[in-house]
Amino acid sequence: MPSRIPLPPRLAATIVAACSTIVLLAACGRQGDRHARDAQERRIVSVSKQINEFIFAIGADDDLVAVDLTSIYPPEIRKLPTVGYHRALSAEGIVSMKPTVFLTDGNVGPDAVLDQLKKVGIPITVMDPGSTVDSAQMLLTHLGEFFHREQAADSVLAQWKAGMTQLWADTANWAGESRPRVMIIHFGQIANNYLAIKSGSIPDRMIHWAGGQNAIDSVGGMLRLTPELIARAAPDIIIATDVGFDRFGSAEKFATLPGVALTPAGRNKRIYRINEQKIMYYGPRTPAAVRELHAMIHP
């Protein structure tokens, strides 16, 4: 299993390059390979929505030949073919795109797919976004180096950092205000049910910056919702991600979800919709996203 610990950029790039070369050598049994030599012809298959958003942000999308099903931002990305859902990939489908590199954040399934790609000789690059804004920004830098678009990356990064600085300033102001209880409700398509975001996760941090407090105390990823859970959490505000919200269509209808009507959020109809991709990971859109959240929390 590839390492999930983010490494210093130079070291990471060196290791990646070394591994790719070794794999290619092993596959061909010869020195050098026409794929690696042909630096012009890069065909990247990337199956992480965060990485793909960054790639488009730095203008490196020319090299992309295929993405995964959940990569839908920015809208132009939909023109690219997909190799399926990132946790249900098929090695053959990926290989048929003739990638020079398979790029991932490490979250792929089934587990055997990476092994199969290695067997066939496809180089794999894993870039872990980590769990902090800093590590996400480092990911952007890595991508800049990887795609030789360092300048574009630097410029996006600068903008992002400036946005974050501005955001911290505002957050400091907002800290004085009251902190309503906020619950973020996500819709899990695989298990077909609603989930609440727990403390410590990225959306939770954004809520905190936006001036709210997570109505769910427990730490972790996501929690399956039950009416009791919702009632006990008693959120003042509910923010639902797009897919889950759209299943009902409006705040009034969403309030009919069992347990929601009894909460302060349900009674006061303080139910809002936000695009999932803005809050599930850190990116250049984070400052705007946090402001959007703030507007919902303190209108």
Next chain:
Amino acid sequence: MADVDRVSYRVGETVILDDVTVSFAPNRFNVILGPNGAGKSTLLKIATGLLEPTSGTVCYGDRRVGDYSAPALARKRAVLSQRVELAFPLDVEDVVLMGRYPHYGRTPSRRDREIVSRSLELVGMTAKRGQQYPTLSGGEQQKVQLARVLAQIWNYDEPREPKYLFLDEPTTSLDVHYQLHLLDVARGLLDYDCTVIAILHDITMALQYGDVFFLMENGRVAHEAHDAAGIPVELVERVFQVRASRVTDPADGQGLWRFSL
């Protein structure tokens, strides 16, 4: 010679067979008679070796039934039951071939197939050998079963070995044509070193075809008779709870029974 020696069969507290000793007459048509619940079926099952008695032994010749291996026993004796449920679409030929299973390993020999043909001929089902079993009428199905059972104990060029054919009310629910045909075939086997031991529900049929009669009552053999005339009328009346009288057919002098309540 099939000998049942001091056989008892108990289920819990209930005694179904009580110390029964019989010697079935070799190369004869033995008939076990009696009302329902007298233990006829149990006795027959024990005699076939398919049921273990609580006490006592069963011997074929001088060998105990338990000493035979399952295939060897299958080659020695065959059982034809009342009705065999076969819901799968096997061909008639394949059903009869099953009778030869105890005789071959993986593949039937040419002789096995010949015996299948001869058995079908004997019961008159040759024309339908390629037909599917479930499409036959009840009587035809029973004829096929008889052919199978014949094939099972057939050994025509081995030294004359005694064989046993057990019939467990095989003619129930058959019309009279099939009943007679089946019993005719069974009788025909007596000339080939075969002992027939049968339970027949129709007393008239039984008396017409049987040579030796064992009358059972309450788990015991109440009477043994070596010809139809030798069965006491009072005993029949008591055992079957009927009024009985014997009549002689003027055409051939055969004895016939008439019953009433």
Next chain:
Amino acid sequence: MLRRLSYGQSYILLGIILAAALVASAGIGAFTFSPERMFRYLGEGLGWIPSVAADDLGRNVFLKLRLPRVLVAGLTGAVLGVSGTLMQGLFRNPIVEPGLVGTSAGAAFGAAIIFVFGESTALSFATPLGSLAVPVAAFVVSFAATMIVYRLSTSFGKVNVFTLLLAGIAINAVCAAGTGFLSYVARDPQARNITFWNLGTFTTADWRGVELIGLFFLICFVWSLRYGKSLNALMLGESEAASLGVNPERLILQLIIVNTIMVAVATAMVGVIAFVGLVIPHVMRMLKSADYNFLLPASALFGAITMEVIDIAARVIIPPAELPIGIITAVIGAPVFLWILLRQTRSGSVGFYG
């Protein structure tokens, strides 16, 4: 049509169809290979002819991904076909699935345990096994489930078929509950693993899978051929079979063991695939004969053919992604199963297929 052929000729016909299905399945997918290319790759892979470096990718995909996958699919189909035949013969019941006695459900449960707990330190003993942990766990639980069902339904050495079926349903429910519970407590990605496992897939097939499934299938299949006569005799009823020299209790135990080994190994490698074991023997009976000496090899061949065709469908319906096999078998298998059921109830007393 098949009726007019002898058994041997039927096998040859099925074999030819299987060969065609194999070639088709090996050639179709995200990559398309012509038969000439495939044979060239085979030659290169075996070292008979020198490799063409320019075609490395195609050859690697064919030899390392496609070919093992096609073989695993065929072998799994054969396993399920033979298993269904054995179960239907054993229970004289047409609505019997290889998974009815807890085998498939147990295998899925065992796999789920490894998916959810395998990475935690509590189950570090699983890590020495590495990627073999899933198949081994699936096999262990599957075998345990089957033996529990068997023990529950045996008393004084006699097996009661009704109890066997009911106990099987109960153990299936327990295993399904266990798997459901695990997917409930699992973290999101693990839960998804379990879901996809329950649907069956050949995506992760590799040569080790071919060896494992192939080895156990061959052993169990050859072993099961000895029971053709006994299964036929059993069709007449237990006491008739007994008077023909068949021992029903021993037969049941031996066949359950053979069935469990085959199905557990296959399920461990590819997940749960339903309906195949149910439908294949029926089709063979309708096309030719209910004789188990015929059904056992025929179901193996036809099962393999069916699975190849289904795998092709799985690969071409939503390219380049793949549809889980279990979905296709359910979509096709359930209506076929209902049709068989309808025919059976309509024909009533006339017989099995009327």
